[in-house]
Amino acid sequence: MEKIENGEVHKEAISGSLSNYGLFLLRAVRLSFRGHIAFYSWMIFLTILSFFGLRAYCNQFVEGLITTGMTDQVSWGVYIANFTFLVGMAAAAVMLVIPAYLYKEEEMHNIVIFGELFAVAVMIMCMLFVTVDLGRPGRFWHLIPVIGRFNFPISMLSWDVVALTGYFIINAHVCGYLLYMKYLGQKPSKWLYMPFIILSIVWAVSIHTVTAFLYVGIAGRPFWNSAIVAPRFIASAFTAGPAFMIVAFQIIRSTTGYHIGDRVFQLLRQIVTISLLISLFLFGCEIFKEFYSQSLHNASARYLFFGLHGHYALVPWIWSAIAMEVAAVIILLSRFSKTPARHIWLNLACIMATVGIWIEKGPGLIIPGFLPTPLGEIVEYTPTLNETIVCVGIWSIGILLFSWMLRLAIPITSGMFHATEDR
Template sequence: MIEFIKDLLRHIIKGNKLYYTWLSVLVLVITAGAIAYFRQLDEGLIVTNMRDQVSWGFYISNFTFFVGVAAAAVMLVIPSYIYHFKPIKEIVLFGEMIAVMAVIMCILLVVVDMGKPFHAWHIMMTPNFPSSLLVWDVIVLNGYLIINMSAVTYVLYRAAHGKEYKMSIMWPIVLLSIPWAFSIHTVTAFLYNGLSSRPFWNASIVAPRFIASALCSGPALMIIVFQIARKVSEVDISNEAIQKIAELIAYAMGLNLFLYAAEIFKEFYSHSIHLAPMDYLFFGLEKGGEHHNVLVPFTWIALFCNVTAFILFLMPKMRHKFTTMNLACVMILVGVYIEKGMGLIVPGFIPDTLGEIYDYLPSATELIVTAGIWAVGALIYTLMIKTAIPIYKGELSLIPKEQRRKIPAH
């Protein structure tokens, strides 16, 4: 084991100039984020642009997005373990690693949004279980992290011994991970959905929309990450696996746009008093002779990106070309990131309970802290990939060198 750990550390620190440059950039961004966060701890959340009128902002926007990325690992788990689709089965572990990365980022985003991380102690001491949805969110997020870390650790442990994993052990993990993946985004949706004083969120369609958009953005991120991984490393990811993920995105994106269109129709056709948040999102609101429209450009960019990406994914010729497929993936990430982020969180507070309209955009502190958390996630995933590949190739092993052989990934 000691020799294995030494070999592992040697593989982690070994790399070309591009690898060292990448790690250096991530460390610099993490350092900048940490400095900005300590300033926030010292001076308080006043350094952010969140106020009483808009008390959730950029941190929770990113949290909502990455919960969807984490949940999307189920898009690889089902065809891999249930239907034994070989191309997906060869890369499912890398998808589970993305889930681990995303959940850790979600936890960090919640911590920085608290103001003081010690506030989490109150949840532990007075959980109000099962009435508090916040407690349920803590349970499902940490549970999902444990499930995916268990799967990744077990598969790599067996690979380090030159053996394939046993389905008798993986089946309970798989059967638990599938409903759990849906639960993490469902409970997150219920956090908004259960707030009756916020009509923009208080709709039963929020949870299905969350799931549908998660099954678009998560796999889109996976496609891009997998292509980068196979270019800069020796990991074997087939085109067939990537094309199958792209096909699944097309179906999910169609459902996501349908649900979004249904919500838009309901709000604008009924033209009730609760139209204000949606009106603010798409056209802006007039109050006191001032036009409040800071989110309008972002909303239309998101809608354009989502519709265009759906059209590209829907056409097999476009979907099979890597240029147009990658363009569509980027557009989905941009569109869903805006739609589920600032386009979901901020309008829920507009107007506030006193009718006031506060135009929120993140401060420099929020942007830098969030960038630091993104860099933490990227660093975690880089190191996981750097560890997993040599284990799969048999370069890192817990068996004697003279008995080693190249083992298959699955």
């Protein structure tokens, strides 16, 4: 950087750095559209799925939420289930951030930015899942303080809005700043990112806690009104997030040749194992509390695990989830998953853990909370095809975004995409 002597030069420097940034954006756009046929096929495939999702959402927008399987009895369904699961996935980015920045794990520094980018993409998915769940999405501005009427701090949902928006901004800032500095070939200023890193660690725990409090704060629904929901959320998030990343990093490593050391997988495997053990323990505590005391308040749990009055919709799901999680923990504790040559076992365990947790804290938490209803009725919920396609669409948009971010971030971090010397 040139030395700034007076206002003139200063102005020039600013306009110079602005045009640099413009150039960066333009080059980034061009880079986004460069790639192998496999990259193109992958991105086009996701784009087409997203279009299907958009179309299904347009149907819903025209007809109303009647196009979903939701009812007055089960008034939240797979949208909010996915939302809940994904908030955890976003929070789990701290499981990369903590080892990288607090414990100074060398190898983690290579990949920590991917975790943060993942959090950004997932936050966008979360916002989409909430938006598609709204009956009047056009009135979204009512949530904006001052011009709208934001019921903060009374409503837990308003806390969630603050927590999620904040987490999105913090991560977007850290990723954007670090990547751009790397692109410029400059050393990032610690003061411009370290405070946000520390903040993001606290904030990550808070987004999932606040999301849990959405449910915990409801006295009329005993299945949710349980202090253990927030700790369970955190433990299961720190299982599913890193498990997903283990699989994703292997894909990145094999398709791009980007260096990701074995130490990363070792560390993440330990995190997944310990978190899954804690998660299962807390789950067990919940099951004990529900069933040993035989209080009438356990009706939802009876419905979930064993079916109630001839309604069994969730029973196969929750038992599959338990089976997958237990199998995953056994594989993770055995030596099968330890050697890099055995990544197939590790991957299997990670996929089972992630799917199991999606069921457990998605449909397995949201739907039984509603059933039986506060008036003792059971009306089973099954998502409609249209609702399912909307979900597939949002997942595709999220994965599309994440793939695109990686398309830019990998060349930047590996030093292949950088500012040219002369301005």
